[in-house]
Amino acid sequence: MNMENIKTEEEFLENYDSKQYEKPSVTSDILIFTVKEKRLAVLLIKRGAFPFKGRWAIPGGFVQMNETTEETARRELAEETSVKNIYMEQLYTFSDVNRDPRMRIISVAYIAFAPFNKLKHKAGDDAAETKIFYVNYKNGYLSLQDDNENIIKEDDLAFDHAKIIKMAIERIRNKVSYTDIMFEFLNNKDSFTITEVRDIYNAIKDIDTDDGNFRRDIRRKYMTDDTESEIKIIPTDNKYNYEHAGKPASLYKIVKR
Amino acid sequence: MNMENIKTEEEFLENYDSKQYEKPSVTSDILIFTVKEKRLAVLLIKRGAFPFKGRWAIPGGFVQMNETTEETARRELAEETSVKNIYMEQLYTFSDVNRDPRMRIISVAYIAFAPFNKLKHKAGDDAAETKIFYVNYKNGYLSLQDDNENIIKEDDLAFDHAKIIKMAIERIRNKVSYTDIMFEFLNNKDSFTITEVRDIYNAIKDIDTDDGNFRRDIRRKYMTDDTESEIKIIPTDNKYNYEHAGKPASLYKIVKR
DNA sequence: CAAATAGTGTCTTTAAGACAGTATAAC
DNA sequence: GTTATACTGTCTTAAAGACACTATTTG
Numbered sequence: 138m139n140m141e142n143i144k145t146e147e148e149f150l151e152n153y154d155s156k157q158y159e160k161p162s163v164t165s166d167i168l169i170f171t172v173k174e175k176r177l178a179v180l181l182i183k184r185g186a187f188p189f190k191g192r193w194a195i196p197g198g199f200v201q202m203n204e205t206t207e208e209t210a211r212r213e214l215a216e217e218t219s220v221k222n223i224y225m226e227q228l229y230t231f232s233d234v235n236r237d238p239r240m241r242i243i244s245v246a247y248i249a250f251a252p253f254n255k256l257k258h259k260a261g262d263d264a265a266e267t268k269i270f271y272v273n274y275k276n277g278y279l280s281l282q283d284d285n286e287n288i289i290k291e292d293d294l295a296f297d298h299a300k301i302i303k304m305a306i307e308r309i310r311n312k313v314s315y316t317d318i319m320f321e322f323l324n325n326k327d328s329f330t331i332t333e334v335r336d337i338y339n340a341i342k343d344i345d346t347d348d349g350n351f352r353r354d355i356r357r358k359y360m361t362d363d364t365e366s367e368i369k370i371i372p373t374d375n376k377y378n379y380e381h382a383g384k385p386a387s388l389y390k391i392v393k394r
Numbered sequence: 395m396n397m398e399n400i401k402t403e404e405e406f407l408e409n410y411d412s413k414q415y416e417k418p419s420v421t422s423d424i425l426i427f428t429v430k431e432k433r434l435a436v437l438l439i440k441r442g443a444f445p446f447k448g449r450w451a452i453p454g455g456f457v458q459m460n461e462t463t464e465e466t467a468r469r470e471l472a473e474e475t476s477v478k479n480i481y482m483e484q485l486y487t488f489s490d491v492n493r494d495p496r497m498r499i500i501s502v503a504y505i506a507f508a509p510f511n512k513l514k515h516k517a518g519d520d521a522a523e524t525k526i527f528y529v530n531y532k533n534g535y536l537s538l539q540d541d542n543e544n545i546i547k548e549d550d551l552a553f554d555h556a557k558i559i560k561m562a563i564e565r566i567r568n569k570v571s572y573t574d575i576m577f578e579f580l581n582n583k584d585s586f587t588i589t590e591v592r593d594i595y596n597a598i599k600d601i602d603t604d605d606g607n608f609r610r611d612i613r614r615k616y617m618t619d620d621t622e623s624e625i626k627i628i629p630t631d632n633k634y635n636y637e638h639a640g641k642p643a644s645l646y647k648i649v650k651r
Numbered sequence: 652c653a654a655a656t657a658g659t660g661t662c663t664t665t666a667a668g669a670c671a672g673t674a675t676a677a678c
Numbered sequence: 679g680t681t682a683t684a685c686t687g688t689c690t691t692a693a694a695g696a697c698a699c700t701a702t703t704t705g
Contacts, residue, residue, distance in 0.1 A: 383656025
């Protein structure tokens with residue numbers, strides 16, 4: 138059939154052959170970040186098959202024909218962590234021709250933020266081994282560390298995953314300064330202290346902000362009415378459960394404006 | 395062959411069948427922005443085939459097996475404009491299942507910035523008609539306009555391209571505030587006036603900044619030594635070619651620090 | 652009481668909006 | 679001279695770093 142003679146869209150669609158060209162495979166990778174022990178951490182999975190068998194990698198999977206890349210990422214997220222409805226955003230699409238030795242794979246990477254208490258149960262349930270690694274990213278060099286002081290260097294990671302993790306950390310560190318993403322790491326959005334929020338902020342940026350200034354900024358952005366932020370922080374009536382000496386902290390909760 | 399028995403990576407690769415699953419197609423779209431007549435503008439192509447025949451669309455093409463998505467975008471860029479080596483960055487990957495009525499297509503969108511004098515020659519050369527449209531994006535609604543006052547509304551664009559253009563404009567407007575991208579639109583980086591830079595800045599943000607404040611900011615960021623910017627702006631010896639009354643402007647050029 | 656953590660107030664620097672005023676050309 | 683554009687200086691406000699100080703609990 139001659140393409141020039143096709144007159145209607147219906148006719149066109151009937152005659153279009155989507156299988157005539159070779160195609161790359163498409164996967165979604167999901168970087169699940171959390172704050173553990175006042176440190177930024179990421180969940181990785183130990184590869185059980187070649188290539189890179191035994192190495193640590195970002196969870197991911199092939200995009201099915203009936204799902205968006207984000208749906209693929211959420212599916213993988215559910216498989217690895219049993220958490221749903223958490224904050225997620227697209228990071229970047231990686232397409233180097235030889236990034237996977239098996240075949241041409243284009244990968245759409247997503248980042249997700251989960252409170253640690255939602256994450257810690259599932260670890261080890263699955264056949265595939267997962268582990269949460271503390272991230273250490275300074276001066277352009279990344280290393281990861283588990284609870285037993287084992288250190289994973291960039292070259293120990295599978296594929297181009299060191300590059301992806303580094304880009305993700307840069308994105309998160311940047312975005313925490315001008316968005317509300319730090320609250321996504323709170324274990325309980327209906328009952329938290331300002332110190333908990335500051336610990337998250339410090340963990341992400343890997344700095345030690347001045348406590349007084351941090352509280353002033355929180356007051357300005359989230360506790361007054363003349364502000365642009367979408368959310369508001371208000372005190373709760375709950376009592377703080379003292380675990381140590383020192384002035385007991387006030388408890389707050391997040392509400393939409 | 396049983397997957398369990400595969401022992402080496404070489405063996406694995408020999409036996410991996412990348413054609414066993416149905417795959418989505420992958421394209422790269424390239425949004426070519428310029429500043430024309432002191433207004434932000436984008437290059438679009440008139441579709442010559444179904445679907446959306448006769449509608450305006452973002453140029454794009456299928457990703458070949460031996461090229462990255464960025465290389466695809468640069469290839470399309472060269473086909474439409476004959477410009478090379480211009481600034482380009484990845485915008486976002488669009489993967490809605492039914493975004494293309496023909497078949498499943500995942501599209502990686504890129505944005506590129508070109509000075510208008512590099513762009514204006516090629517238009518009309520090709521078999522496919524291209525046109526540069528002024529963009530008008532306010533209050534969440536996009537409309538496009540050509541030199542003859544013809545107006546293109548969101549629904550007149552092909553596929554989900556209105557959504558993509560809107561996201562691109564937001565990215566550019568945001569980035570112009572904290573990066574040096576505005577200089578990528580200069581017709582001549584070795585001879586320009588501060589007013590030309592300001593016109594570009596105003597065109598992108600669709601505002602009218604105070605001239606004095608803009609010049610002070612340029613001085614601070616690009617003409618002093620205690621600054622973080624990668625580039626520096628220094629005066630040139632060239633003479634200004636007067637075309638009107640008024641004090642003649644100084645000419646500057648951009649140098650790396 | 653000391654120790655520990657929570658929280659406030661003040662001083663300073665810097666970026667940036669508003670806007671008045673000056674400089675140098677064409678005509 | 680007027681007009682048009684280029685350019686400088688000053689006042690003000692807001693955000694944020696540094697840091698001293700106060701408050702309230704445990705032990």
